[in-house]
Amino acid sequence: MSSNVSTTAGTVSSPRKTPRIVVLGGGSVGLYSARRIRKRLGKKDAAIVVVDPRPYMTYAPFLPEVAAGSIDGRNVVAPLRSALKGVDVLQGKVTAIKHGEHKVEITPEIGDAYEISYDELVVSLGSVSRTLPIPGLAEQAIGFKNVEEAVSVRNHVVHQLDLASSCWDADERRRMLTFTFIGGGFAGIEALAEVEDMARAALSQYESIDQADLRFVMIEGAGRILPELSEPMAEYALEQLKERGIEFHLSTFLSSCVDGHVVTSTGVEFDSNTIVWTAGVKANPVIGESDLPTDKMGRLTVNANLQVVDEDGVVVPAAWGAGDCAAVPDLLNPGAFCPPNAQHAIRQATQLGDNLVASVEDRPLVQYKHKSVGVVASLGLYKGVAELFGVFKFKGFPAWAVHRTYHGYAMPTWNRKIRIFMGWFDQFVMRRKTVSLGSIHDPRAAFRNASLPPKPKDDAAPKSDKDAVGAGK
Secondary structure, X not given: OOOOOOEOOOEEOXXXXXXXXXXXXXXXXXXXXXXXXXXXXXXXXXEEEEEEOOOEEEOHHHHHHHHOOOOOHHHHEEEHHHHOOOOEEEEOEEEEEEHHHOEEEEEOOOOOOEEEEOOEEEEOOOEEEOOXXXXXXXXXXXXOOOHHHHHHHHHHHHHHHHHHHOOOOHHHHHHHOEEXXXXXXXXXXXXXXXXXXXXXXXXHHOOOOOHHHOEEEEEOOOOOXXXXXXXXXXXXXXXXXXXXXXXXXXXXXXXXXXXXXXXXOOOOEEEOOEEEEOOOEEEOHHHHOOOOOEOOOOOEEEOOOOEEEOOOOOEEEEEEEOHHHEEOEOOOOOOOXXXXXXXXXXXXXXXXXXXXXXXXXOOOOOOOOOOOOEEEEEOOOOOEEEEEOOOEEEEOHHHHHHHHHHHHHHOOOHHHHHHHHHHHHHHHHHOOOOOOOXXXXXXXXXXXXXXXXXXXXXXXXXXXXXXXXXXXX
């Protein structure tokens, strides 16, 4: 920690002449806005602090390919300390925002909570999984919001193949080879398609498992998948996935999954050892608990300048917001808000940084306006769908190539771009790796099992000086 942030009992504050800009969240908006502000303002003009529970930014569009083993999980994250030169990084969870006092409370993983003060605040806390009180969901399902979850899904799926290959109980085997995904948006469809493609490719290593033994199930509450795509392209994707044997239950909701027994609103029941929840996100709840204005969905209300505003449109001084946690008006589609995707987040972050600096320097602000480049979705290795500029439509390999090229270049830092492209080349030549490292989630298990229990105290203590001398020998 630099001298810009000093710790006192319960509070981080210090007399300072240099204004402090605090950025809450180290995701796409946090990283890019902090870099932009640092580029525009010298160290004497502003001290910048980024706060996040993780020491890295995750590029979420690549999580499905991490789950499929197409990309190493370490290559889809950008370490904040190396990506943010000249910026202080505090690792901890934001647990309270007190904008009226210009303070935020941070709770580190170890140690007591403390507060830091600020002159300007950027709220870029992103989103968290939006779950429902479904029986068994918290105990049985896994989310798909971060790289740890994506790696865990891959290890778990491959581990189920390993277990099933040596299991002769028909019911248990069927349960192991049934993989259930909840939520048919981009995250859910890409995760399902990539993991299914990986699992079927991996069966070449398992002589005892046939392709027909694998069962992949998608449960979606709406009547269609991929709402961001035009309906004809979404229908194409649906048909392609159905041809691969994936089972779809549309206009259907998950009712229960206690002990892995899946029950749907339409009466379908089956057992599954794998339940992946991708059914939407919501703004980080700490925003709704703060004194900053939010809409009915818990998102920060902002204007087109990315300044926080109240319900009457009055600007809240020294507060800025963008990304998944903010309701950013889409000026090209009046009455709508910008979709929460990486394409908008990165551009909003740049505009936010420019506007914050302009505000500090008392210059005019520029409204955020962006015409969508389009949408791309991967449906497995060499498969995909894409719509660009509302005119160009791609399917199959061309769409997959567009998807990888676009997101490869959007990945922050050249170090990570190069590693990702090298990884794709390595995969093309050497094929993807499908080995399970399931024990990585509990690496001490083998050591615990091998460890001897402690001796009883009576046996452990020497009974006499003679015994003690003998023990010393």
